[in-house]
Amino acid sequence: MHAPVLDGARLRVAILVSAVLVTLAPLGGCPQPAPSDDSAQDQPAGDAPAKTFTWYSAFNPQNVGALSAVWGSSASDIFVVGGTFDQGEVYHFDGANWRAMEVPSVPLLVWVFGFGPDNVYAVGVGGGVVHYDGGKWTALDSGTKDDLWGIWGRAPNDMWIVGGKTGEGEPVLMHFDGVTFTPVPVPPNDRDATALFKVWGIGSKLFAVGERGLILSYDGANWSQVPAGAD
Structure with missing residues (x-):
C-alpha cells in the first residue's frame, strides 16, 4: 500500500493549545483594587495567571476513515491511528506537518501505544497488530482473529493486549514479550462479558476494563475480577 499525500484538507485532528491570560500591570504605580469577593481574597499571593484552553481543527478530513486513538x-x-474496517491507517505529526504513513494490509486500527519514536505498536479489528521500528510499519501475527481493543506495557518485553467480540465468545487477554504472544486465561466473571477494551497499569498492579462494567485486576501473579457498581 502506498502512503497517500496528506494535505490540509485530508485530516482533522484536535490539537490542544493553551493561551495564557496576561495580567495587565497597574498604570502609573496606582495600587490594584482590592478583591471584591471572598474567593478573590483567598487567592494565595504569587499565584500564576489563570489559563484557558482552546481546541481547534487542524485539518478538514476528506476520504479519511475513523480516527480512534492518539x-x-x-x-x-x-x-x-484509525482507518476503515477494510484498511487500517496511521498518521504522523512532526510538530509542523501531518503525513499519512504506509502501513501493511490490516483492518481498522483502534489503539496505539509506544515506548519511543522507534518502537510503537497499534492493534485493531480481526486480531491486527502492527509495529513501527522508526522506519516502517510491520504486521505481526497475534495468533487470534478476535478484535483487539487495547495495548499497554511497562517495557518492550512486558506488554498486555486485550480484546474480544462483544456478545460472543470469551474476552481476549494476551501477554507479549516483544517476540511471542501468549494467551492468558481470563477468570470467570459474573457479568457474562465477552470483551475487554482497555488495559493499564501502575507499579505492580494492572487493570483491564471491558463489556458490561467488567473490571479485572492483576497482582503480578493472578488476574481476578474487581467488584464494580457499573453495569
Missing part, C-alpha cells in the same frame, strides 16, 4: 513520545512525534 499517542506520542513528544510534541514533535505524534501518531494517530
